[in-house]
Amino acid sequence: MKKHNFSAGPCILPQEVFQKASEAVLNFNNDHLSILEISHRSKPFVDVMEKARSLALELLGLEGKGYKALFLQGGASMQFLMTAYNLLENKAAYLNTGTWSDKAIKEAKLFGELVEVASSKDKNFTYIPKGYNIPTDADYFHCTSNNTIFGTQIKHFPETEVPMVCDMSSDIFSRQLDFSKFDLIYAGAQKNMGPAGTTLVVVKEEILGKVSRTIPSMLDYKVHLGKDSMFNTPAVFPVYVSMLTLEWLKNFGGIAAIEKINEQKSTLLYNEVDRNPLFAGVVATEDRSHMNTTFTLTNDSLSETFDAMCKEAGINGLNGHRSVGGYRASMYNALPVESVQVLVAVMQALEKKA
Amino acid sequence: MKKHNFSAGPCILPQEVFQKASEAVLNFNNDHLSILEISHRSKPFVDVMEKARSLALELLGLEGKGYKALFLQGGASMQFLMTAYNLLENKAAYLNTGTWSDKAIKEAKLFGELVEVASSKDKNFTYIPKGYNIPTDADYFHCTSNNTIFGTQIKHFPETEVPMVCDMSSDIFSRQLDFSKFDLIYAGAQKNMGPAGTTLVVVKEEILGKVSRTIPSMLDYKVHLGKDSMFNTPAVFPVYVSMLTLEWLKNFGGIAAIEKINEQKSTLLYNEVDRNPLFAGVVATEDRSHMNTTFTLTNDSLSETFDAMCKEAGINGLNGHRSVGGYRASMYNALPVESVQVLVAVMQALEKKA
Ligand SMILES: Cc1ncc(COP(=O)(O)O)c(C=O)c1O
Ligand SMILES: Cc1ncc(COP(=O)(O)O)c(C=O)c1O
Ligand SMILES: [Mg+2]
Ligand SMILES: [Mg+2]
Ligand SMILES: [Mg+2]
Ligand SMILES: [Mg+2]
Numbered sequence: 164m165k166k167h168n169f170s171a172g173p174c175i176l177p178q179e180v181f182q183k184a185s186e187a188v189l190n191f192n193n194d195h196l197s198i199l200e201i202s203h204r205s206k207p208f209v210d211v212m213e214k215a216r217s218l219a220l221e222l223l224g225l226e227g228k229g230y231k232a233l234f235l236q237g238g239a240s241m242q243f244l245m246t247a248y249n250l251l252e253n254k255a256a257y258l259n260t261g262t263w264s265d266k267a268i269k270e271a272k273l274f275g276e277l278v279e280v281a282s283s284k285d286k287n288f289t290y291i292p293k294g295y296n297i298p299t300d301a302d303y304f305h306c307t308s309n310n311t312i313f314g315t316q317i318k319h320f321p322e323t324e325v326p327m328v329c330d331m332s333s334d335i336f337s338r339q340l341d342f343s344k345f346d347l348i349y350a351g352a353q354k355n356m357g358p359a360g361t362t363l364v365v366v367k368e369e370i371l372g373k374v375s376r377t378i379p380s381m382l383d384y385k386v387h388l389g390k391d392s393m394f395n396t397p398a399v400f401p402v403y404v405s406m407l408t409l410e411w412l413k414n415f416g417g418i419a420a421i422e423k424i425n426e427q428k429s430t431l432l433y434n435e436v437d438r439n440p441l442f443a444g445v446v447a448t449e450d451r452s453h454m455n456t457t458f459t460l461t462n463d464s465l466s467e468t469f470d471a472m473c474k475e476a477g478i479n480g481l482n483g484h485r486s487v488g489g490y491r492a493s494m495y496n497a498l499p500v501e502s503v504q505v506l507v508a509v510m511q512a513l514e515k516k517a
Numbered sequence: 518m519k520k521h522n523f524s525a526g527p528c529i530l531p532q533e534v535f536q537k538a539s540e541a542v543l544n545f546n547n548d549h550l551s552i553l554e555i556s557h558r559s560k561p562f563v564d565v566m567e568k569a570r571s572l573a574l575e576l577l578g579l580e581g582k583g584y585k586a587l588f589l590q591g592g593a594s595m596q597f598l599m600t601a602y603n604l605l606e607n608k609a610a611y612l613n614t615g616t617w618s619d620k621a622i623k624e625a626k627l628f629g630e631l632v633e634v635a636s637s638k639d640k641n642f643t644y645i646p647k648g649y650n651i652p653t654d655a656d657y658f659h660c661t662s663n664n665t666i667f668g669t670q671i672k673h674f675p676e677t678e679v680p681m682v683c684d685m686s687s688d689i690f691s692r693q694l695d696f697s698k699f700d701l702i703y704a705g706a707q708k709n710m711g712p713a714g715t716t717l718v719v720v721k722e723e724i725l726g727k728v729s730r731t732i733p734s735m736l737d738y739k740v741h742l743g744k745d746s747m748f749n750t751p752a753v754f755p756v757y758v759s760m761l762t763l764e765w766l767k768n769f770g771g772i773a774a775i776e777k778i779n780e781q782k783s784t785l786l787y788n789e790v791d792r793n794p795l796f797a798g799v800v801a802t803e804d805r806s807h808m809n810t811t812f813t814l815t816n817d818s819l820s821e822t823f824d825a826m827c828k829e830a831g832i833n834g835l836n837g838h839r840s841v842g843g844y845r846a847s848m849y850n851a852l853p854v855e856s857v858q859v860l861v862a863v864m865q866a867l868e869k870k871a
Contacts, residue, residue, distance in 0.1 A: 166549050170556050173753055181542055181551045188539035195520050197535045199712040199758065202524050202834060236590040236714065237735065240749035244733045270733055353750055358553040360590065360714045360752030379598045379624055381591060395594035396707055398714030399527055400754055404553065480556060 167502035170480030171311055171455060171493040172333065173353040180407045180497075187403065198403055203396050208403075212392055215406035219363055222409060222417055223342040233364040233384070233392045234402045239332045239351035240266065242362060246305065246328050246347060247271035248382045252374045256280050256301040256325070260317070261288040261310035262486065263330060274376075275302070287487075288313040290447035297323045303346070303370075309334035311354075312484040314457030314491060315450040320344060326370045334454045335363070336412060337496055338422045346370045354454070355496045357405030360398040412496065421496050428494045428503045429453040435507045441465065441514050445489060459489040465517060472509050481506075521856035524834030525665055525809060525847040526687065527707040534761045534851075541757065552757055557750050562757075566746055569760035573717055576763060576771055577696040587718040587738070587746045588756045593686045593705035594620065596716060600659065600682050600701060601625035602736045606728045610634050610655040610679070614671070615642040615664035616840065617684060628730075629656070641841075642667040644801035651677045657700070657724075663688035665708075666838040668811030668845060669804040674698060680724045688808045689717070690766060691850055692776045700724045708808070709850045711759030714752040766850065775850050782848045782857045783807040789861045795819065795868050799843060813843040816871070823867050830863050832856075 168175040191198035192207045201208055216232040235241070243266055247255065251274040259265060259282035271277055278301065281292035288310060297304045303326040309316045311333040320327070326346035335350040342348065346367045353359040364384065371385050380386045380394070387394050415421055433451060436442045436458045445457040460466055473481055483489040492506060522529040545552035546561045555562055570586040589595070597620055601609065605628040613619060613636035625631055632655065635646035642664060651658045657680040663670045665687040674681070680700035689704040696702065700721045707713040718738065725739050734740045734748070741748050769775060787805060790796045790812045799811040814820055827835055837843040846860060 164549060168550060168554055170554060173554055173557060173750070175554045176551070181553065184553065185539045185542035188535055188542060195518060196522060196833065197530070199535065199538065200522055200524060200527055200529045203527060203713060204839070236592060236595070236752070238590060238749045241590070241735050244735050266734075270735070273731055273733055351750060353753075358754055359557060359750045360755055377627055379627055380620075381595050381598050381624070395592045396527070396705060396713045398590070398752060398755065399707075400712055401714055401752065479550065485558070 164477050166477045166479050167505050168479045168498070169492045169494065169502070169506070171484065171491060172351070172495075173359045174480075174493055174495050175497045176357065176404070176408055177411045177497045180404060180411055183407050184404045198400055201399075203393065203399055208399060209393070211403050211406050212397065215402055215409060216392060218406065218409035218413060219365060222336060222412060223348075223365065225342055225365060228343055229367050229369060230365055231368055231388050233366070233387050234361045234397055234405065235364055235387060235392070236360070236398050237362060238359075239263070239330060239349060239362055242330070242349040242364065243267040243270040245382050245384065246349070247274040248376075248378055249371060249374065249384050250303050250326070250328070250347070251275040252302050254278060254298065254301050256297050256304045258292065258295070258304070258306040259284060260291055260307050260315060261313045263310065263312070263332070264307045267305060267307070267330065271305070280304070288315065289445060291315050291317055291450040295321070297321060297325060299324055301325045303328050305329070309452050309454050311455055312487060313446060314452045314455045315446050316452035316454065318450070334452070336418055336421070337425050337454055339418050352401060352405050357408050358401050360401035361405055363405070424500065425453050425494065425496065428498065428500055429456065431500070431503050431507060432456050432492055432494070435510050439510050439514055441517060442510060454493060454495060456492045456494065457483060457487075457489060462517070465513065468516070469509075469513050472513060473506075476505050476509050478506060478509065518831050520831045520833050521859050522833045522852070523846045523848070523856070523860070525838065525845060526705070526849075527713045528834070528847055528849050529851045530711065530758070530762055531765045531851045534758060534765055537761050538758045552754055557747065557753055562753060563747070565757050565760050566751065569756055569763060570746060572760065572763035572767060573719060576690060576766060577702075577719065579696055579719060582697055583721050583723060584719055585722055585742050587720070587741050588715045588751055588759065589718055589741060589746070590715065590752050592713075592716055593617070593684060593703060596684070596703040596718065597621040597624040599736050599738065600657075600703070601628040602730075602732055603725060603728065603738050604657050604680070604682070604701070605629040606656050608632060608652065608655050610651045610658045612646065612649070612658070612660040613638060614645055614661050614669060615667045617664065617666070617686070618661045621659060621661070621684065625659070634658070642669065643799060645669050645671055645804040649675070651675060651679060653678055655679045657682050659683070663806050663808055665809055666841060667800060668806045668809045669800050670806035670808065672804070688806070690772055690775070691779050691808060693772050706755060706759050711762050712755050714755035715759055717759070778854065779807050779848065779850065782852065782854055783810060785854070785857050785861060786810050786846055786848065789864050793864050793868055795871060796864060808847060808849060810846045810848065811837060811841075811843060819867065819871060822870070823863075826863050826867060830859050832860060832863065
């Protein structure tokens with residue numbers, strides 16, 4: 164049965180990417196060796212790494228602007244640590260918009276003074292704070308562009324003189340932004356970019372090398388940059404599949420093209436959440452994420468029926484995050500519009516039935 | 518054409534593992550979803566992680582002895598850092614047997630006093646130092662069981678009262694040892710265990726929690742243990758393929774059974790290196806690695822011919838490490854005896870030709 168995969172991450176990737184990835188596990192590059200058994204120093208894989216790095220910059224419009232891309236291990240959570248280790252000398256400013264920001268703050272506190280410029284914790288992170296001030300003497304400002312768990316998304320980024328660091332794990336490559344406003348962007352691959360196991364870091368080189376502490380090699384961006392993201396063995400297969408996914412996106416027309424589809428999908432679903440009396444959105448309308456739609460049933464007693472209907476329709480991964488409950492439909496780049504139509508149809512069928 | 522893959526890592530894995538891995542990229546667990554698109558919190562993947570962790574302990578004979586297994590990101594190089602971060606309060610003792618030990622030492626120096634108990638640097642790491650003393654007031658002793666680059670291997674581990682930490686990246690699961698002599702074992706997957714992107718850490722829990730510094734969450738073994746190796750998104754696919762490889766090894770008869778085959782392969786090759794006047798071994802005979810056989814041509818002018826003959830025979834990955842040159846035949850668990858026979862035949866054919 165065809166599945167409609169709304170999983171929050173790891174999540175759906177393009178079907179042609181699965182196909183190519185599956186073939187490469189048996190025979191990569193027509194060399195009759197598996198992608199899993201070749202040296203990461205072999206030319207075919209060095210080419211994969213270079214292509215992944217340059218596609219990332221190209222898709223973000225950051226080529227020739229002083230940025231470099233890295234594919235590192237450790238997940239976005241390791242970046243909570245590495246950003247602070249590499250950039251925090253005295254003081255850093257953080258915007259707290261949810262669990263992931265919170266974790267980033269906790270890690271950074273080990274390295275210097277932390278200023279929480281604003282937080283939406285007062286309303287369980289159901290909105291994006293606005294109108295806060297960023298201290299001009301901060302070493303950097305850190306924010307989370309899309310809050311995967313709560314379903315909010317920053318639509319307007321602040322203007323600031325200090326370097327801007329952004330965790331874009333759950334909405335990178337999904338919408339057009341002036342990415343040159345950011346000095347360091349990081350994103351775990353496992354949403355719009357690839358499978359779990361690699362993390363993209365895009366960094367403006369000029370912001371590095373300014374802290375006085377000694378940085379352990381594996382946590383030092385300059386060390387990884389100096390070795391073209393091959394300081395040690397990279398996660399070969401996750402990087403390869405990320406490269407395939409970025410290639411797919413480029414052929415699709417890039418971020419501009421996918422943004423249109425993403426808007427179509429989220430409009431479809433939010434309209435139904437609003438229209439259908441059985442469902443209610445969770446977060447402030449203006450801050451709604453185009454990637455993760457969070458909603459609840461207005462009548463809890465219908466949850467068993469709704470869950471069963473979803474299952475029957477082949478819908479997967481609609482449960483909310485363990486920490487908040489409810490429902491969450493994640494609609495990343497590779498999710499077809501058709502899957503959203505199926506979900507909306509189930510929501511309407513529930514209304515008729517109830 | 519059939520390939521004989523002597524790559525030093527990433528390296529050959531069992532063919533049936535490639536087959537199953539390839540299928541899982543299209544349809545995992547017969548759920549009609551790719552292993553790449555399912556949540557790491559889904560029951561099927563939690564089961565994979567638990568199975569990988571328990572198979573690792575079982576194969577090492579460490580079940581019920583106070584050990585736990587983790588599958589972490591970052592590679593073995595990240596363990597150079599994590600071992601020191603978690604265990605080094607005042608002083609640590611390191612045995613220097615090559616590039617990897619050297620890197621481990623460099624990283625650990627950031628955290629306390631480093632005693633290099635012995636080094637084989639004087640002879641370019643072509644032997645394993647013996648008869649050294651380990652200070653009894655060291656927080657731990659660190660060694661590298663197999664030196665992938667130079668082709669030496671520790672056959673007898675020292676007796677010591679201090680906790681013993683071992684980088685077994687390139688010979689774990691290849692030979693029988695009393696693994697309970699070690700307090701922490703780590704190994705990048707990309708040799709005997711699976712594809713690049715995950716690292717096994719086996720740790721005796723009682724040695725943790727003794728340093729006074731605050732350890733960042735992502736570097737803290739206790740944090741990862743407390744979350745059953747799921748503190749953050751693990752490298753799903755590399756962990757899955759590692760689980761398949763460990764399962765294969767168990768069905769094969771475990772370490773005892775594979776050790777016999779490994780001895781057969783290394784005897785075959787070392788005998789030919791010794792017998793054949795065109796080839797010479799590089800390291801002290803008693804310290805020869807059963808995983809990585811390093812050798813040179815006694816007549817350099819034959820290298821082009823030999824390389825061409827190897828290529829024609831489908832031999833892959835025989836070049837020595839960039840830093841040392843020469844040849845290196847890596848004969849990990851999954852390499853068939855037949856591949857070594859093909860290599861020996863090529864060496865003999867060169868002799869006839871020359
Ligand atoms: C916005 C955001 N940041 C960070 C993370 C943590 O990523 P990882 O599990 O790769 O460490 C996630 C995971 O879902 C996320 O959604
Ligand atoms: C013995 C040993 N230790 C450590 C490493 C480094 O591993 P990684 O590249 O996963 O960091 C290697 C890599 O080949 C190795 O052979
Ligand atoms: Mg969040
Ligand atoms: Mg409604
Ligand atoms: Mg070495
Ligand atoms: Mg000889």
